[in-house]
Amino acid sequence: MTKIRVYNTLSKSKEPFEPVRAGKVGIYLCGPTVYKPSHIGHMVGPVIFDAIKRYLAYNGFEVTWVVNITDVDDKLIHESHQRGVAMPELAREMTADYMRNLEAMGIDTVDTFPRATDNIDEIIRFTSQLIAKGFAYESEGDVYFDVSKDPDYGKLSHRTVDAMQGEGGGTAERKRSSGDFALWKSAKPGEPAWPSPWGPGRPGWHIECSVMSQRLLGETFDIHGGGLDLVFPHHENEIAQSECLHGRPMAKYWLHNGLMQASDEQGKVGGRTTRPAAGDREAQEIGKISKSRGASPFSEMLAEFEPETIRFFLLSTHYRRPIDFSEERIREVGAGMETFYRYFKRYQRITGGDFYQLAFSARREEGAIPAGGDPLTAAVAEHRDKFLEDMDDDFNTGGAIGVLFELVRRLNKYADDEKLEDKKQQAPEKMAAIQQGTRTLRELGATLGLFRKPPRQQAPAGDTALSEKLIKLLIEVRAEARKAKNFAMADHIRKSLAEIGVILEDRPGGTEWTIQS
Ligand SMILES: [Zn+2]
Secondary structure, three states: OOOOEEEEOOOOEEEEOOOOEOOEEEEEEOOOEOOOOOOOHHHHHHHHHHHHHHHHHHOOOEEEEEEOEEOOOHHHHHHHHHHOOOHHHHHHHHHHHHHHHHHHOOOOOOOEOOEHHHHHHHHHHHHHHHHHOOOEEEEOOEEEEOHHHOOOOOOOOOOOOOOOOOOOOOOHHHOOOOOOEEEEEEOOOOOOOEOOOOOOEEEOHHHHHHHHHHHHHOOOEEEEEEEHHHHHHHHHHHHHHHHHHHOOOOEEEEEEEOOEEEOOOOOEOEOOOOOOOOOOHHHHHHHHHHOOHHHOOHHHHHHHOOHHHHHHHHHOOOOOOOEEEOHHHHHHHHHHHHHHHHHHHHHHHHHOOOHHHOOOOOOOHHHOOOOOOOHHHHHHHHHHHHHHHHHHEOOOHHHHHHHHHHHHHHHHHHHHHOOOOOHHHOOHHHHHHHHHHHHHHHHHHHHOOOOOOOOHHHOOOOHHHHHHHHHHHHHHHHHHHHHOOOHHHHHHHHHHHHHOOEEEEEEOOEEEEEEOO
16 A cells, blocks of 8 residues: 555546556556657656656556657648658657657656557557447548547546537538547548558547557556646547447546646647647647747757756646746756755765765665664654655655755755764764765655766766866866965956856865856
């Protein structure tokens, strides 16, 4: 029995987390339609569910996480015509871009990325079965799901069958009712198509998720995730397809993350922004997004910010809330994170050990801190409990990050109070306490995918190695200037370095430097 509780969109309440099969968790997250390079909005779901998977694994679950790639779709067809590139080639290019971004963000926890076009046979079979059971009908080469046959339709979005399904022009007259949605679309001349019992065509968007989740995770799996904008119609339709076919719940818990919005414009820049849910809302949103840097290719964002800073930024808001995008805010987060990086260097000065090499507990029960001992250890244990409480409460990563800050401040205070940078003050029990506290910081950070390796700007490689040598040289020149009592020169060096973002700090053991992003 875990202490984890999750907010389920289906019941509109927090429920205890109990997987369908003891000890195992299956997660399905709706992935991108690969027709354009990813922007930061495409990283929101993956970062959140990466943390959720890590936390569940830390709690002893064996987790399988599936993210689908929509590589056939109206948008892909349109974009491939615009650019004069074949659809499969466009999809390959944009999938590679998405994968590079996930890798840069340290999201290496996804087990499978099924592609819609690799599952056409299964999609046709699934659709045929729905027709055979009377839940779907063929109409002029299209196949539609008959919403009137599903008494549960609307149970996720808590709405009644009303509006358009966003299929767009020309299909209305082929449907029995405007609420029906396409499982299969007949091909127009020049469009990519696969043979089917209903003639050449391609799958609708919703059906791929029903098919691939069932194939990889089973009829009923544990967590289905996605952006809030997917609740209706996409997830509602997935439920209709799957549950009408097999008569069992599709997923036990439906988790929806808030979308990213431009903080000034209130325009969305994340999630499936381009999925029309109704009318021309899409066009309005794209107009707003295009004015925001948040819509620029994520590779540009990565050139400017540390991946870890972006991860920190995305996790510092509770996943169900909207994220206000602003570069200013990301910069602030980056500056705040220097607290951790400075502490890691301090830890190295005190103990001689590398924070990133510290062994830590990968399992919750193994990391438990025995009562008694040094007062610091007791405080660390309290912080750890608080962190776990936050994460148990519907994965409150924002609260958990707040606890990490409290913990690092506590460790710094201990090092100050006990003067641990002075070798003569380093009593074994104090050293054991600070090591224990730092290991706990590493253990908890790891559940959010944080502090896995030093940030890029601190890792010596290529140009960075040269910069590092030059900075060290300037620090030496400054030390020489001070020795010669040329304080004006020493000050000039310090200030000039600060102007280009290199911050010097004079310490008992010498001058330390950090680069501020
Ligand atoms: Zn989906």
